[in-house]
Amino acid sequence: xxEMCVLAPTGSLGAGYRLESLRRAMAWxxxxxxxxxxxxxxxxxxxxxxxxxxxxxxxxxxxxxMLAAARNARIPLLIGSAATGGADNQLSVVVGMAEDIxxxxxxHFRLGVIHSEPARDYLREKYHNKKIRPLGTAPxxxxxxxxxxxxxxxxxxVEPFQAxxxxxxxxxxxxxxxxxxxxxxxxxxAGLAPGPVWHAAKVLECGAxxxxxxxxxxxxxxxxxxxxxxxxxxxxxxxxxxLSVASHSLYENGSPTELVEPSGTLYLxxxxxxxxxxxxxxxxxxxxxxxxTYTVKLEGAELVGYQTVVIGSxxxxxxxxxxxxxxxxxxxxxxxxxxxxxxxxxxASIQIGVRRYGVNxxxxxxxxxxxxxxxxxxxxxxxxxxxxLATSAAKAVTHIASHYAVPEWSxxxxxxxxxxSPTELNRGPVYRFNFNHVLELEDPLEPFSIETxxx
Amino acid sequence: xxxxAELATLIRSxxxxxxxxxxxxxxxxxxxxxxxxQSGVLSRARIGSIxxxxxxxxxxxxxxxxxxxxxxxxxxxxxxxxxDGDVLAGQQYAPLVDLLVE
Numbered sequence: 375x376x377e378m379c380v381l382a383p384t385g386s387l388g389a390g391y392r393l394e395s396l397r398r399a400m401a402w403x404x405x406x407x408x409x410x411x412x413x414x415x416x417x418x419x420x421x422x423x424x425x426x427x428x429x430x431x432x433x434x435x436x437x438x439x440m441l442a443a444a445r446n447a448r449i450p451l452l453i454g455s456a457a458t459g460g461a462d463n464q465l466s467v468v469v470g471m472a473e474d475i476x477x478x479x480x481x482h483f484r485l486g487v488i489h490s491e492p493a494r495d496y497l498r499e500k501y502h503n504k505k506i507r508p509l510g511t512a513p514x515x516x517x518x519x520x521x522x523x524x525x526x527x528x529x530x531x532v533e534p535f536q537a538x539x540x541x542x543x544x545x546x547x548x549x550x551x552x553x554x555x556x557x558x559x560x561x562x563x564a565g566l567a568p569g570p571v572w573h574a575a576k577v578l579e580c581g582a583x584x585x586x587x588x589x590x591x592x593x594x595x596x597x598x599x600x601x602x603x604x605x606x607x608x609x610x611x612x613x614x615x616x617l618s619v620a621s622h623s624l625y626e627n628g629s630p631t632e633l634v635e636p637s638g639t640l641y642l643x644x645x646x647x648x649x650x651x652x653x654x655x656x657x658x659x660x661x662x663x664x665x666x667t668y669t670v671k672l673e674g675a676e677l678v679g680y681q682t683v684v685i686g687s688x689x690x691x692x693x694x695x696x697x698x699x700x701x702x703x704x705x706x707x708x709x710x711x712x713x714x715x716x717x718x719x720x721x722a723s724i725q726i727g728v729r730r731y732g733v734n735x736x737x738x739x740x741x742x743x744x745x746x747x748x749x750x751x752x753x754x755x756x757x758x759x760x761x762x763l764a765t766s767a768a769k770a771v772t773h774i775a776s777h778y779a780v781p782e783w784s785x786x787x788x789x790x791x792x793x794x795s796p797t798e799l800n801r802g803p804v805y806r807f808n809f810n811h812v813l814e815l816e817d818p819l820e821p822f823s824i825e826t827x828x829x
Numbered sequence: 830x831x832x833x834a835e836l837a838t839l840i841r842s843x844x845x846x847x848x849x850x851x852x853x854x855x856x857x858x859x860x861x862x863x864x865x866x867q868s869g870v871l872s873r874a875r876i877g878s879i880x881x882x883x884x885x886x887x888x889x890x891x892x893x894x895x896x897x898x899x900x901x902x903x904x905x906x907x908x909x910x911x912x913d914g915d916v917l918a919g920q921q922y923a924p925l926v927d928l929l930v931e
């Protein structure tokens with residue numbers, strides 16, 4: 375194999391693409407279609423709760439046409455990180471969707487399904503054997519994390535996709551996987567050089583994100599050859615330039631020149647980008663070096679509690695001039711009241727956060743500008759072990775804040791402007807990410823289970 | 830003297846995973862990129878002092894193929910944690926917009 379044509383219809387299943395662009399791309403006769411369907415970007419709630427970032431209707435629309443295109447052309451379709459967090463309950467939504475679409479369209483194929491949510495006993499054993507190690511700034515973990523977590527997924531490399539294809543799968547839907555693995559699995563299996571493959575895969579996984587001015591989500595196509603790849607958007611209104619493709623290598627990566635994958639690292643320090651026409655770019659010099667140890671990232675989310683939010687704003691300059699001391703005093707009084715109502719133990723378990731929009735609501739600890747705006751929005755976040763407790767506590771805190779005195783005014787004040795009645799907004803369960811670790815593997819397939827279904 | 834926003838074609842920030850924050854400052858041509866790199870305005874010490882970070886936690890990557898400078902540091906709180914105010918880290922570049930460049 376000296377060339378492979380790869381189609382990414384969109385950067386994320388459910389983000390959309392134009393059918394005309396898909397038709398144009400299919401006329402270029404791609405060897406397979408790949409599509410990413412997940413991310414940690416939208417925060418820990420999705421992995422924690424099993425909810426999906428894009429609506430099922432949006433994902434179904436995108437899946438339906440790429441499935442039809444792949445089956446008509448008799449080429450493989452690979453979907454990774456299905457969906458959002460890539461846990462088993464999220465994977466099953468996309469698998470069910472594919473089954474349903476196939477049934478309605480009368481399609482028959484072999485479906486490979488990769489589960490990325492390993493058994494907790496397996497993870498516990500790996501932890502005991504010191505095969506789970508932190509990456510950079512990682513939350514500290516102990517054995518209890520394996521009981522506390524709502525979901526823990528391992529981020530698959532190319533090998534589980536390849537194993538599913540070896541089992542005869544025409545379509546593969548995987549739980550959590552690295553974005554680039556979806557696009558690197560088939561070309562590396564065909565023997566193409568890993569440097570251009572992994573780099574092309576990294577550019578493809580975001581769909582048309584590497585074009586000059588992306589107005590809406592759309593496809594991207596790469597031709598991967600032995601010592602370079604060429605990238606071109608099928609949409610005639612889009613174009614790639616050396617700058618747009620080079621710029622994309624910075625996106626969402628900590629380093630512009632090193633991308634760590636389970637089996638090794640992609641190096642982009644000696645890459646050259648050249649325009650081969652108005653719309654297509656040739657990329658050469660990408661290198662991939664295999665690592666000695668095969669590692670997959672772990673992602674986990676655990677329940678923090680249930681949260682109630684109250685929004686209230688302050689416009690009075692007298693209060694704003696002493697905002698921090700006012701908040702401190704108010705919170706002391708609120709704490710005392712919570713103990714009276716709920717007892718010491720429950721009160722101690724209640725967390726109260728106050729965001730100050732107009733002070734540092736956006737940047738928090740990173741904010742360098744000490745100025746305060748002429749009005750400040752406070753967002754009170756009360757988090758507790760049940761929604762009932764959070765709501766009850768928020769009512770008490772809000773009442774105290776609403777009338778908390780300042781020395782300049784005598785008599786009862788109303789310190790907060792509330793835009794809502796009721797003032798409390800129940801947010802339900804809130805989660806946190808609790809792993810930034812890698813798992814060392816003896817075998818790249820170890821934490822993953824693969825099944826095939828005849829559709 | 831010019832403000833960074835007048836020289837850059839794009840200044841953006843984003844998560845690089847839930848625990849890392851990355852800022853991209855992109856320029857339209859090599860000359861402008863070179864000017865900003867050579868000005869030293871985007872140094873680890875300067876970024877550290879703006880964002881209240883330890884200098885050793887800040888990484889700066891000039892990337893000539895994209896006429897871009899990347900700044901990467903650990904998030905003070907993980908994406909979506911109780912104290913996090915920017916789940917995508919999309920607005921964290923703001924303090925760099927008005928930096929003065931020689």
